[in-house]
């Protein structure tokens with residue numbers, strides 16, 4: 250029988266269901282390991298992960314979306330492949346998207362995003378998030394049950410980002426349909442992630458954003474899209490319309506599955522960790538700490554990837570230019586050298602925010618403040634309006650041996666469906 254660590258992370262559906270056991274088997278070979286017969290390294294160590302994510306000089310983010318297993322469109326040669334890489338960037342999946350950019354191109358585009366998720370902007374949006382989540386939760390509680398992911402999580406996060414960006418209300422319904430049809434990032438279904446395919450659902454969205462931003466160039470309004478339309482890079486140059494459109498679309502994509510799945514993953518812990526929901530109900534100020542622990546234990550981004558563009562090192566290991574690295578964020582977050590009892594859920598872990606569930610370094614998740622706010626607020630509503638939340642045993646089996654269906658993606662860790670039973674609190678209707 251093939252040893253677990255010799256199976257293929259990128260295509261094996263069992264590993265997809267439980268990547269943790271696989272990454273532990275990989276970790277058995279050390280914090281950095283090249284699987285037999287594969288042309289990439291896997292990094293499971295926490296310190297090594299942080300080291301790579303902070304070393305933007307030697308490591309390029311260009312293969313973040315394509316993943317470490319995808320072949321490069323060129324044969325790397327020499328001790329510095331930067332020029333080769335730039336000449337081939339557009340042939341790499343998503344090579345021109347923010348998350349895959351390097352150096353000044355990344356700094357420029359990132360400077361645009363950093364103005365979007367400011368604390369004051371998020372504060373202003375909190376009211377919308379609270380009202381909308383309360384409406385969704387009350388409806389579900391009145392029904393006594395709900396399928397969380399498709400019925401609540403996905404429309405919720407879609408509408409929140411639509412509102413934040415300033416997508417007109419009449420188009421929001423259509424946006425939801427596009428999002429519903431879109432495959433998750435890192436989908437295992439071949440070809441589903443090809444953003445250059447004009448039939449890709451995200452491409453349809455680009456047309457809308459081009460119109461919104463184009464309209465706001467001559468006639469700005471008081472919204473984020475107007476701000477983007479008139480933004481300048483730090484060096485004073487203006488972004489091209491197509492770059493602004495790509496950025497807006499990417500923001501929709503990046504924030505959808507990840508946040509929606511974080512809500513699902515959190516709900517699993519809330520329902521399955523004995524006593525947790527009562528503790529959170531009694532003291533909702535513990536919800537942020539709970540979310541960080543879920544991001545560590547079961548963050549919705551399992552891994553990212555980097556490409557060594559110069560001869561370099563990770564720890565003491567020599568890494569030649571051209572080496573692809575799978576950076577297993579979810580394994581770094583369970584590295585026993587960093588996290589005592591790493592597989593246990595602990596609400597009061599010290600320095601929990603050091604987890605790498607949102608990545609680290611200059612590509613650290615730009616939407617993390619939004620994800621934290623939106624998931625916290627909707628969980629507050631769930632806990633406020635219920636006296637008990639449980640998984641539907643007829644769908645998922647009893648606690649201790651749950652039957653759960655995970656999305657087929659090598660990037661996203663999240664449930665395809667989560668059926669809940671909801672017992673109303675005494676204040677229902679208030």
Ligand code: HEM
Pocket residue numbers: 310313347348349359362410499500501503504505507508511548549550553554578605606607608609611612613614615616617619620
């Ligand atoms: C729980 C929810 C989320 C998780 C776990 C998550 C995770 C991540 C991770 C791990 C990265 C870094 C990837 C890398 O270094 O290669 C990242 C980048 C990014 N995320 Fe998130 N994300 C979440 C929600 C969001 C939301 C809600 C948005 C926006 C609406 C967003 C926008 C972005 C953007 C724009 C980047 C690229 C940043 C850059 O390259 O400079 N994310 N995210």
